[in-house]
Amino acid sequence: MIVGIDLGGMSAKAACLENGKLTKIVRVETSAQASYAETAHALAVLAVRAAQEAGVGRDGIDAVGIGSPGIIDSGTGNVVLWSNFGWEDVPLAQSIAEELQKPVFVTNDANAAALGEAKYGAGKNYRNSILITLGTGVGGGIVIEGNLFEGYKSAGTEIGHMIIRQDGEMCTCGRRGCFERYASASALIRMTERAMRAHPESRLKEFVKEDGTAGGKTAFLAAAAGDLAGQDVVAEYIANLGEGIANLVNILRPEAVLIGGGVSNEGENLLRPLRAYVYPRLYAPVRYAPFEILRATLGNDAGLYGAAEYARSRIL
Amino acid sequence: MIVGIDLGGMSAKAACLENGKLTKIVRVETSAQASYAETAHALAVLAVRAAQEAGVGRDGIDAVGIGSPGIIDSGTGNVVLWSNFGWEDVPLAQSIAEELQKPVFVTNDANAAALGEAKYGAGKNYRNSILITLGTGVGGGIVIEGNLFEGYKSAGTEIGHMIIRQDGEMCTCGRRGCFERYASASALIRMTERAMRAHPESRLKEFVKEDGTAGGKTAFLAAAAGDLAGQDVVAEYIANLGEGIANLVNILRPEAVLIGGGVSNEGENLLRPLRAYVYPRLYAPVRYAPFEILRATLGNDAGLYGAAEYARSRIL
Numbered sequence: 001m002i003v004g005i006d007l008g009g010m011s012a013k014a015a016c017l018e019n020g021k022l023t024k025i026v027r028v029e030t031s032a033q034a035s036y037a038e039t040a041h042a043l044a045v046l047a048v049r050a051a052q053e054a055g056v057g058r059d060g061i062d063a064v065g066i067g068s069p070g071i072i073d074s075g076t077g078n079v080v081l082w083s084n085f086g087w088e089d090v091p092l093a094q095s096i097a098e099e100l101q102k103p104v105f106v107t108n109d110a111n112a113a114a115l116g117e118a119k120y121g122a123g124k125n126y127r128n129s130i131l132i133t134l135g136t137g138v139g140g141g142i143v144i145e146g147n148l149f150e151g152y153k154s155a156g157t158e159i160g161h162m163i164i165r166q167d168g169e170m171c172t173c174g175r176r177g178c179f180e181r182y183a184s185a186s187a188l189i190r191m192t193e194r195a196m197r198a199h200p201e202s203r204l205k206e207f208v209k210e211d212g213t214a215g216g217k218t219a220f221l222a223a224a225a226g227d228l229a230g231q232d233v234v235a236e237y238i239a240n241l242g243e244g245i246a247n248l249v250n251i252l253r254p255e256a257v258l259i260g261g262g263v264s265n266e267g268e269n270l271l272r273p274l275r276a277y278v279y280p281r282l283y284a285p286v287r288y289a290p291f292e293i294l295r296a297t298l299g300n301d302a303g304l305y306g307a308a309e310y311a312r313s314r315i316l
Numbered sequence: 317m318i319v320g321i322d323l324g325g326m327s328a329k330a331a332c333l334e335n336g337k338l339t340k341i342v343r344v345e346t347s348a349q350a351s352y353a354e355t356a357h358a359l360a361v362l363a364v365r366a367a368q369e370a371g372v373g374r375d376g377i378d379a380v381g382i383g384s385p386g387i388i389d390s391g392t393g394n395v396v397l398w399s400n401f402g403w404e405d406v407p408l409a410q411s412i413a414e415e416l417q418k419p420v421f422v423t424n425d426a427n428a429a430a431l432g433e434a435k436y437g438a439g440k441n442y443r444n445s446i447l448i449t450l451g452t453g454v455g456g457g458i459v460i461e462g463n464l465f466e467g468y469k470s471a472g473t474e475i476g477h478m479i480i481r482q483d484g485e486m487c488t489c490g491r492r493g494c495f496e497r498y499a500s501a502s503a504l505i506r507m508t509e510r511a512m513r514a515h516p517e518s519r520l521k522e523f524v525k526e527d528g529t530a531g532g533k534t535a536f537l538a539a540a541a542g543d544l545a546g547q548d549v550v551a552e553y554i555a556n557l558g559e560g561i562a563n564l565v566n567i568l569r570p571e572a573v574l575i576g577g578g579v580s581n582e583g584e585n586l587l588r589p590l591r592a593y594v595y596p597r598l599y600a601p602v603r604y605a606p607f608e609i610l611r612a613t614l615g616n617d618a619g620l621y622g623a624a625e626y627a628r629s630r631i632l
Contacts, residue, residue: 071600080604128468144465151569152444152607155600162563166481166498166556175562175597182482240482246491247478251567253467281491284387284471288396291468 001056003047004308005066006109009084012043014050017308020120022301023054032085039085040095047100064096064104065311067112067303074154077106105314107148109303111157114141115148115313116306117258121298126255130248131296132159134188134261138180138244141306142252148310160184164243179247182240185216185262191237192219195229202229220266238270242277249291250283260296267295317372319363320624321382322425325400328359330366333624336436338617339370348401355401356411363416380412380420381627383428383619390470393422421630424470425619430457431464431629432622433574437614442571446564447612448475450504450577454496454560458568464626476500480559495563498556501532501578507553508535511545518545536582554586558593565607566599576612583611 004022005014012030015022026049028042043066048058070082077093097104107115114131123129127146133139138160142149150156160180161173168177181187192214196204207221207230208214219237222230245257263270275293279286298305320338321330328346331338342365344358359382364374386398393409413420423431430447439445443462449455454476458465466472476496477489484493497503508530512520523537523546524530535553538546561573579586591609595602614621 071604144460149460151605152571153569153600153605155605156567156569158566158569158599161566161599162478163480163559164482166484166559173599175559243479243482243491247563248567250474250477251472251564253469253472253474255468283474283477283489284469288387289467289469289471 001051001054001060002062002308002312003050003064004304004306004311005043005047005064006112006303006307007043007066007068008109009069012046013304014046015304015308016050016054017305017312018054022304022308023050025301025304026050026053036085036087036090037095040090040092041099044096044099047096058100058102061100061102063311063315064100064102065112065307065309065314066092066096066104066106067109067307067310068092068106069109072106072108072154074105074107074150077104079106103311103315105311107150107307107310108141108154110139111141111148111150111154112306112310113139113260113302114143114157114306115309116302116304117260117296117298118143119146119309120305121302122258122294122296123256128254129256129258130159130252130254131258131260131302132245132248133296134183134241134259134263135185137186138184139261142254144252147313159244159248162244162247164240164247179244183237183244187240188216188219188233188237188263189214191233195219195233199229203227204230216262217266220269224269235273238273238277242274242281245274245278245293246281249278253284253289253291255290256292256294258294258296260299260302264295271295317367317370317376318378318624318628319366319380320620320622320627321359321363321380322428322619322623323359323382323384324425325385328362329620330362331620331624332366332370333621333628334370338620338624339366341617341620342366342369352401352403352406353411356406356408357415360412360415363412374416374418377416377418379627379631380416380418381428381623381625381630382408382412382420382422383425383623383626384408384422385425388422388424388470390421390423390466393420395422419627419631421627423464423466423623423626424457426455427457427464427466427470427473428622428626429455429576429618430459430473430622431625432618432620433576433612433614434459435462435625436621437618438574438610438612439572444570445572445574446475446568446570447574447576447618448561449612450499450557450575450579451501453502454500455577458570460568463629475560475564478560478563480556480563495560499553499560503556504532504535504549504553504579505530507549511535511549515545519543520546532578533582536585540585550589554589554593558590558597561590561594561609562597565594569600569605569607571606572608572610574610574612576615576618580611587611
């Protein structure tokens, strides 16, 4: 049995991957206050619980895959840096492998989600796909010929930190004009707030959140109601997102880009104009190398699928 | 014996790859006026001549690799589109394979050069590298874990057509703000001409070409002579080039970027400030995942090395 673990700052989830489906998901709280040893032990216990829920015990575990935040050296299974938890070069794979006496593999959580979506979600009919997650930032992962691509020392696939506007808005990474400054859910909200200030007469204010501030849906709802300011925000957001996607497709030419994260809940209201924007901008035409933009389907489970699949691919 | 062929619009070159070195290079003229069948036949004859120069005959050929301009489907060996020669979906590998009764493989010429530099040139100590060629446009190729990366249907690695300035200068590809509009040799020359008009008092005019127009070296020579306008052009060019390189490294995280093409002749005058610009802008620090920017070393032979290497990798 292969166990997948999705490690986060508030909780960790685990489940087994059986016949292409997750077994019952088990959870444990995590905390930056816990020591590294405590957290590693809790993950080992969690893996055994997931195996038990799948009808086997520790002995029935063939391998454990973990998707972890931070910079991961997947060659060693070390978490090189996870600032939230103060982890610096901790041997996560080794610690859990020693406790369970089973092979353990670690990759970045965004990479795990990309692998999960590629193999079990929206990308399952394609061997080459990119997952783009539109949330607080823009995260992503790349699957090439069925395998997760991580870059040297697993330091690649930072697709949110590709600039699309030289000398543009300052990013947390220190560069100016990064894709995630223009295409994340946070960027969409900032753009909506700017439009609300510039166009107080618009209908944007009818679609704010309960606390009166703009949300990721505000502009899309106003646009659907015929509001011009809302339509302008949506068009600008789709252009920003579309330019970044066209860049990635020209460089990597996958068969599909899978859109996840909060903004993807807009579904076809987002995807239809996005396709219309991107397809004519690709260097090699779509009629020659077929290409799709699709909505991710696994939601929050993508990381669990991918963590398990990552371990499966490593013990093959 | 493996034969490499570098096909161009004016001539084709061929040589064998023996013990990591090219044997004597043979050439034939090519012309858009010739029929496809004539050109394919000429390449088959050229391959045999290259084998003869290497001391064997047609029977001594194990495989032929071809780097061709245009969009190539390397899975079939077809040239899908080479507008200069009016080729549309011609079965180049098959035509030559039937004539020689040997396996023949075709890839894009920029990809072949990247593979050649990666394996036999500046990248030979790295398993992951990107070649960036600064000429009329910005071309390139990507080698991952020792293998050429081509993208689905060989339609990837169009790195010159990644935008770095949204809504910027119009590119021949139809998008605005492409990397090659700001970082090619042509872009450097345009920037230099603009600076000459804006600063007629500068020393740029002392370093023009014989015909009185700016060349790729003009700004670098003026900068080295202490001219402020020249220094500004060089700094702006390096910032443009550096932003595109930082994008590619954040996405792909190779171990090395290899710089080829005319502008690379500036050597350390280009590379020293380029490294200083790029290294601090990488998302994962260089101290964690070592990374180098180096000058390509094989010059015009990179494509021949790579074409042969491509065939070698395909018959392994």
